Amino acid sequence: xxxxxxxxxxxxxxxxxxFACSLAGAGLxxxxxxxxxxxxxxxxxxxxxAIALNHASMDILGRLGxxxxxxxxxxxxxxxxxxxxxxxxxxxxxxxxxxxxDTLGWLVPNHAIRKALYETFEDCAAGGLxxxxxxxHVRPMADSIAVTTSDGSVVETRLLVxxxxxxxxxxxxxxxxxFMHDFGRTMIVCDMAHEADxxxxxxxxxxxxxxxxxxxxADRHSSIVLTVPSHEADRIMAEQPxxxxxxxxxxxxxxxxxxxxxxxxxxxxxxxxxxxxxxxGRFALIGDAAVGMHPVTAHGFNxxxxxxxxxxxxxxxxxxxxxxxxxxxxxxxxxxxHRLATFALFHATNGIASLYANDAPPARLLRQAGxxxxxxxxxxxxxVVSRLTATAR
Numbered sequence: 001x002x003x004x005x006x007x008x009x010x011x012x013x014x015x016x017x018x019f020a021c022s023l024a025g026a027g028l029x030x031x032x033x034x035x036x037x038x039x040x041x042x043x044x045x046x047x048x049x050a051i052a053l054n055h056a057s058m059d060i061l062g063r064l065g066x067x068x069x070x071x072x073x074x075x076x077x078x079x080x081x082x083x084x085x086x087x088x089x090x091x092x093x094x095x096x097x098x099x100x101x102d103t104l105g106w107l108v109p110n111h112a113i114r115k116a117l118y119e120t121f122e123d124c125a126a127g128g129l130x131x132x133x134x135x136x137h138v139r140p141m142a143d144s145i146a147v148t149t150s151d152g153s154v155v156e157t158r159l160l161v162x163x164x165x166x167x168x169x170x171x172x173x174x175x176x177x178x179f180m181h182d183f184g185r186t187m188i189v190c191d192m193a194h195e196a197d198x199x200x201x202x203x204x205x206x207x208x209x210x211x212x213x214x215x216x217x218a219d220r221h222s223s224i225v226l227t228v229p230s231h232e233a234d235r236i237m238a239e240q241p242x243x244x245x246x247x248x249x250x251x252x253x254x255x256x257x258x259x260x261x262x263x264x265x266x267x268x269x270x271x272x273x274x275x276x277x278x279x280x281g282r283f284a285l286i287g288d289a290a291v292g293m294h295p296v297t298a299h300g301f302n303x304x305x306x307x308x309x310x311x312x313x314x315x316x317x318x319x320x321x322x323x324x325x326x327x328x329x330x331x332x333x334x335x336x337x338h339r340l341a342t343f344a345l346f347h348a349t350n351g352i353a354s355l356y357a358n359d360a361p362p363a364r365l366l367r368q369a370g371x372x373x374x375x376x377x378x379x380x381x382x383x384v385v386s387r388l389t390a391t392a393r
Contacts, residue, residue: 004156005029006325007315008147009127010135010170011163012041014110015287015304017117019161020126021064022312026319030127031157033149038131042118048189048266049110050215050223052078052202052298056392057305058106061116063392065124069116076107076217079200086207087253101389103200107215107223110301135164138173138283145282159326160283161311166273166292174280181350183270186233187295188226190265191217192245195257198222204296205251211296212251221262224248225295233267270294272353274346278338279331284311291342294353299345307338309392 007023009016012034020030034041053061061067081104083092096104121127134150144156162170171178198216205212211227226244228236236244241261249259273292278285286307293300311334318325 003153004144005031005128006157007031007127007159007161008033008135008145008155008157009161009163010034010147011165011287011289012036012129012131013163013165013287014114014117014301015308016161016163017114017121017126018060018064018066018305019163019286019308019312021066021117021120021124022308023315024124024126026316028127028319031130031155032121032127033130033133033135033147035134035150036131038129041114041129041131044111044114044118046109046111046263048191048223048264049268050076050107050189050217051110051113051301052105052215053108053113054105054302055101055103055389057302059392060305060309061113064117064120066113066116066120069119070108070112073218074108074112077103077200078105078107078202078216079103081202081204084203084205086205096389104389107202107217135170138170140174140281140283143282158282159315162283162285162289163287163308164289166271166288168285168289170283171275171285171289174283176275176277176280176285178273178275181272183272183294183353184230185227185270186230187268187270188228188233188236188244188265189268190224190244191221191262192224192248193219193221193260193262195220196255198256203252203255207251210251212248213296214248214252214256222256227270227296230269237265237267270353272346272350274343278307278335281328282326284331284334286311290338291346293346294349296353297345297349299349303338303342306341306392310334310337310341 006028007030009019009030009032012032016032020032023030058067079096081094094104096102135147136150137148138160139146144158145160147155147157147160162168164170197220200216202216203214209229213225215223217223245259245261272294273288275285275290278290287304290307291303293303314330314334315325318330
């Protein structure tokens with residue numbers, strides 16, 4: 001006899017853990033299958049990434065009880081974002097004060113969020129966790145899906161939820177295709193200390209062949225994100241520590257003073273993914289398995305938290321009404337809501353990333369014109385700031 005559960009979540013990353021926590025107390029048998037070992041989930045290592053959490057995401061984490069577990073010194077307020085095109089002094093500025101807010105959001109280390117969500121998952125007894133195990137094969141049946149794991153176990157689940165990265169094998173097995181765009185670029189992230197105060201300001205600076213972003217952290221530190229052609233990544237990763245620090249200092253024209261590399265560098269290839277559907281029969285996609293973003297607009301992690309929140313809301317609503325939580329109309333409502341929240345911004349982000357990676361003269365002129373137009377349309381900047389500071393519904 002196969003084992004059974006109400007919901008199986010494949011992927012124990014932030015989206016999967018948050019989704020399980022969102023369902024805690026609903027009387028469901030929830031299980032997470034994660035191929036990484038338990039120690040990697042319970043005590044995640046610093047992977048170099050600082051996540052820009054908007055107000056809605058911090059609100060969701062707060063409702064789950066996870067935000068309170070993140071040390072205050074790891075929540076760095078983001079008060080202003082400035083976009084620069086090359087060495088030009090002209091900039092596009094997004095300021096939280098435009099909407100009367102104290103911050104646009106917060107910069108939080110990725111590993112701190114993951115640790116907080118795991119601790120929340122454990123404390124609220126949100127479900128079972130099977131680590132060191134892969135979901136290898138799925139077989140849809142009339143009222144369930146049979147999942148065969150790498151240890152040979154078979155589990156029948158009423159609802160299967162994939163949160164297994166943007167290259168989801170479950171998505172493919174369930175017959176859902178996806179739009180993928182490989183930018184041919186690699187993101188190199190690291191922590192740098194600097195002499196000048198960043199004043200809670202993030203910089204996004206586009207240069208010939210490279211993008212430099214600075215994300216404000218505590219104590220005159222910033223997370224530095226270099227987006228470079230992939231064939232250059234190995235060379236940059238192998239450089240002596242002072243070389244990238246001096247290069248960033250020069251490109252920023254000394255805005256942050258002397259720069260010093262602090263800790264390790266980490267490299268991540270940039271591939272954007274958007275699933276053509278977010279659900280199938282008794283199956284749903286959340287996190288990067290649904291929408292994997294280019295980081296230039298800093299929405300990917302926020303979309304992951306928002307998506308699981310929407311799916312949990314539909315499931316809990318169905319349970320309150322005594323309905324099948326995995327019925328087609330329940331999952332379709334989640335699909336529509338998440339698509340409405342993500343579709344336009346996903347494609348706009350890809351367009352922005354492609355435009356700023358193009359160094360042809362027409363593209364440079366278009367970038368400069370775009371910055372000036374956006375800077376002189378108040379309602380456009382207000383809309384961006386309003387989206388960042390809105391709370392979750």
